Amino acid sequence: MRRDHDKEFGRLLIKLSNLIGLSALTTFLLLIIVVIFHLTSANTYLPDLSQVFQNDASDEVPKIIEDDEIWKAPDLASLPATPEGDQIRYGNELVKNTAQYLGPEGSVLHISNGMNCQNCHLDAGTKPFGNNYSLVASTYPKVRARSGVEEDVTRRVADCFERSLNGTAPDKDSKEMQAMVAYIQWVGKDVKKGEKVKGSGLMDIEMLDRAASPELGKAVYIQKCQVCHGEDGQGIKSADSSEYTYPPLWGEHSYNDGAGLYRISNFAKYVKANMPLGATYDKPQLTDEQAWDVAAYINTHPRPKKDISKDWPDISKKPFDNPFGPYTDSFPEQQHKYGPFKPILAAK
Numbered sequence: 001m002r003r004d005h006d007k008e009f010g011r012l013l014i015k016l017s018n019l020i021g022l023s024a025l026t027t028f029l030l031l032i033i034v035v036i037f038h039l040t041s042a043n044t045y046l047p048d049l050s051q052v053f054q055n056d057a058s059d060e061v062p063k064i065i066e067d068d069e070i071w072k073a074p075d076l077a078s079l080p081a082t083p084e085g086d087q088i089r090y091g092n093e094l095v096k097n098t099a100q101y102l103g104p105e106g107s108v109l110h111i112s113n114g115m116n117c118q119n120c121h122l123d124a125g126t127k128p129f130g131n132n133y134s135l136v137a138s139t140y141p142k143v144r145a146r147s148g149v150e151e152d153v154t155r156r157v158a159d160c161f162e163r164s165l166n167g168t169a170p171d172k173d174s175k176e177m178q179a180m181v182a183y184i185q186w187v188g189k190d191v192k193k194g195e196k197v198k199g200s201g202l203m204d205i206e207m208l209d210r211a212a213s214p215e216l217g218k219a220v221y222i223q224k225c226q227v228c229h230g231e232d233g234q235g236i237k238s239a240d241s242s243e244y245t246y247p248p249l250w251g252e253h254s255y256n257d258g259a260g261l262y263r264i265s266n267f268a269k270y271v272k273a274n275m276p277l278g279a280t281y282d283k284p285q286l287t288d289e290q291a292w293d294v295a296a297y298i299n300t301h302p303r304p305k306k307d308i309s310k311d312w313p314d315i316s317k318k319p320f321d322n323p324f325g326p327y328t329d330s331f332p333e334q335q336h337k338y339g340p341f342k343p344i345l346a347a348k
């Protein structure tokens with residue numbers, strides 16, 4: 001009887017120790033999982049936390065986070081070897097080397113001024129704050145105040161041909177137009193409707209309290225721009241003259257006075273994050289003041305004229321720095337061109 005009892009007790013002990021062993025093992029495994037999770041997730045979660053806790057401590061932390069979140073275009077190498085892939089690749093080629101196909105000596109048509117789309121839409125419209133195409137696919141078609149009508153991507157591309165490239169657009173059914181539109185849509189394909197992306201379009205800069213000064217801008221130009229864009233702003237062509245190595249900034253081969261860059265806010269924002277060549281949004285080379293002043297200087301020079309009598313059918317929607325009246329306010333054209341803009345904005 002006693003033996004049975006002992007046996008029973010023995011079994012109980014064994015069961016108990018098994019149980020303890022098992023739970024110890026489980027605890028141990030759980031610990032390992034927690035440690036591994038902590039290690040791998042530390043990188044992604046800690047910066048967020050540190051941002052919350054040391055708001056003003058250093059501006060390094062938010063910058064790192066912004067870098068992570070900054071919009072990236074899809075990779076051209078990911079395109080399949082299909083007719084659709086070929087069309088998008090051709091569109092990319094046309095945006096990069098527009099003049100070779102559609103410039104004054106273009107191989108397809110002679111319909112534009114010799115500039116490339118890429119001169120203003122850097123890295124073929126993929127550079128953060130380089131006037132990129134990130135939001136085009138998700139925001140067009142849309143009603144634009146400049147024309148007062150709904151514009152699709154084809155119409156928007158045509159606008160840049162007629163203004164920035166001071167020419168005419170290829171037919172909407174042409175292989176070239178369709179390829180450019182397909183490319184531009186593809187660049188923004190991962191952005192959802194209504195989604196805001198960091199790095200889209202142009203970079204915001206501070207408004208000045210004074211008018212932008214062409215005189216101060218001239219000094220900036222001589223010091224920081226002239227070496228590439230030339231003393232006379234005419235740029236420099238490549239050896240075989242098929243394309244500009246450095247595009248013109250004014251004169252008959254430049255954008256016309258109906259173009260986006262003729263508004264000095266657009267020009268200043270473009271230059272701030274992109275010029276002199278090599279500047280980026282996080283490593284700008286000009287102060288905001290220099291950007292405004294050089295914009296004013298460059299846009300005092302003569303350039304081709306566009307018939308803009310049909311622009312801004314609702315004049316109350318004109319941007320503050322549209323240099324052509326009539327306006328709904330009483331500020332003169334001169335002030336709408338150079339500023340000071342704060343009083344104009346305050347009166348809106």
Ligand code: HEC
Nearest residue numbers: 115116117120135136156157160161164165255260261266
């Ligand atoms: C001289 C500079 C310049 C050139 C060259 C140029 N563009 Fe533009 N483009 C601009 C500016 C500036 C804007 C923004 C204008 C604004 O918002 O008022 C713009 C806007 C656009 C947009 C709309 C972007 C958006 O998010 O709404 C598209 C699409 C576009 N351009 C396509 C092209 C194509 C295609 C070419 C070549 C055929 C081209 N552009 C050549 C300056 C240029």
Ligand code: HEC
Nearest residue numbers: 118119120224225228245246247248249271275276277294
């Ligand atoms: C080291 C040479 C270099 C310097 C310096 C330089 N740029 Fe540029 N700039 C370029 C090149 C190259 C492009 C065309 C970029 C491309 O096609 O990828 C360009 C394009 C531009 C454009 C858009 C295209 C056009 O011709 O309208 C503007 C505006 C511009 N630069 C303004 C400036 C200003 C203002 C400065 C001085 C603050 C400046 N750049 C300094 C090389 C330079």
